[in-house]
Amino acid sequence: MLDIESLSKSFDKGKSFALKNVSFHLKEGDVCALVGESGSGKTTLVRLIAGLETPDAGVIRLNGEVVSSLNNFVPPEKRKVGLVFQDYALFPHMTLFKNVLYGISKEKNKNQRAQEVLNLVGLGGMKDRYPHQLSGGQQQRVALARALAPNPALLILDEPFSNLDAMLRMQLRNEIFEIVKATGVTAIFVTHDTQDALAVADEILILQRGELIQKDEAANLYTKPNSIYVASLFGNTIQLSHELQSAFKCPLNPECSHAIRNENFAINNEECEHVTHAQVIKRTFLGHDTQLLLKLDSGQKISVLTKDRNVADLIKIGFNSKDVLEFNS
Template sequence: MSTLRLRGVTRHYGPVAALAGVDLTVPGGSLTAVLGPSGCGKTTLLRCVAGFERIDAGEITVDGRVFAGPAVHTPPQRRHIVIVPQEGALFPHLSVRDNVAYGLSRADRRRGRVEEVLRLVGLAGYGARMPHQMSGGQQQRVAVARALAPRPSLVLLDEPFSALDAGLRAEVRHDVRAALRADGATGILVTHDQGEALSSADRIAVMREGVIVQDDSPTGVYHRPADAWVAAFVGDAIVLPVPAGPGLGHGGDTATVRTALGPVTVADLPAGHGPLTVLVRPEQVKITTAPAPRAVIATVTGDDFHGHDALVTLKLPDGTHVTARVPAPTGPMTTGTRVGVHVEGVARAWPDRHGAG
């Protein structure tokens, strides 16, 4: 189980800093998802770790061995790191067994490593098939089996599920994660899919403009985002302004603030009395048809029914539109219905640098 560390890693393309001082630790045997919007530097980070790109500054180590740093650049073939690309890139003229065995020593082949990794990815008995006889999801599993076969120090997954349809993507993602765990592999998953990162990774490194802005557990990133941008990027978010004024508390306090959704309890309140940006998740917005002391009267303007839950869009008295996630609804809510809404649980808040009212 190899541990990867990046310290102050920088990579420029002319005047553009694709990586602007990246610090990241991937513990041995874990899977870290690098999550961020297009152009934030995710793929450049992966290519630098693999050795396809030279870094301009900083250091990359695996188990203390320096692979990249000042005057050091270990070539890709000597790093014992493998990449699973977006599309498996299997050899079309080789069978599944020969694809997986490619690059293995005769000894490893004799010890049954090919059959072992095919079992790990749920493809036992498929060795004689050709790639064109496999579905897209099966081909991606073969690609993962081929990556695991030589027992690499690190497995890099470059959006490997993006070409699959939604239902198949979830199934393959689950099986690939199980295979990595069973083999004790250390992995990095590059993705722009928040759900994929939250559901499959041990840790999430959120990237923006060439730097890691938060490195945390999935629950930490979702419930304790580092700033309002992370909050809005990872999952659905309702961002509410709170005007400046007395009684907003001091740093570290928990207090109740007034918002368009009514009173909201805020933890880790920023110091001072300046305007705030408050984050509320849709599942915290509760709808009631009976009178409630904290409720704000809202009007239903839309209802997206998903079976297991629904997203109800509401218009508040001040014209603000918010979304409530309603679990296991019995049926759609009629547009125009007036309901009471209030916020349950604790919200996050940050200083509003642009002012709030």
């Protein structure tokens, strides 16, 4: 459906790359999340796919047709890609209905279709309002309805929830992706929040400094990250240095690097394979969890999270081999 081959983009004539040699493939109907920190190239990548930027090298194919290459550039209005912007970008001087109608003005059943998509996002009754009369979440749903109205081949959502507060965000996220999945459209969802990505995406792409470093299904990314960077994106991890390995009497392949997730540590659990004694030197109450700063017998300090607020000062801490993450680097 979407084919990307060696895509590169630099904004300073090759001194640095916003996007470097990125290649991947999306199947029809996939919902894929594009995850990375700010400045990792997520937005550049989707703007290239949308046709709002021109690549310096590489090829983009949509449904087999080359839309962007070194010799060829299909402008955004001819790509059949829908884009939901971070700040919604509704047309302020048009009613909701006019906003939605805008992209389908040449179609026969345009009025019916506009009403249909507004109903789909639950705003059918507000079609004569103006964007400034809506809440942020409602505006976001109109933006989605507007993008879906022309039946795009590909739908891109660029950080769609970043302007919303946490409560609304989770609710709207689930609502919106129910709609997206119901329409069966192929979608790319840009986010810096891995929780959002894990919650809704079939597949996740990780970008770091303009390079695609891992693409996999959500569950696989969590259990088999291919770098400590990816592992740390999905929760606190502790790198198992050689010193820590010997402290826990757990020698690992010296060719590889290793890490373990914070939640895989167990306190005072005799069944753990690798255990050591530790002294709690600082407790930080975080509400749901308590963070403990531990000093191991061997002298290293590590911090772990626990649900038990009343841990004794001297404890045993350990983990199991199966939870160790191994990376080839």
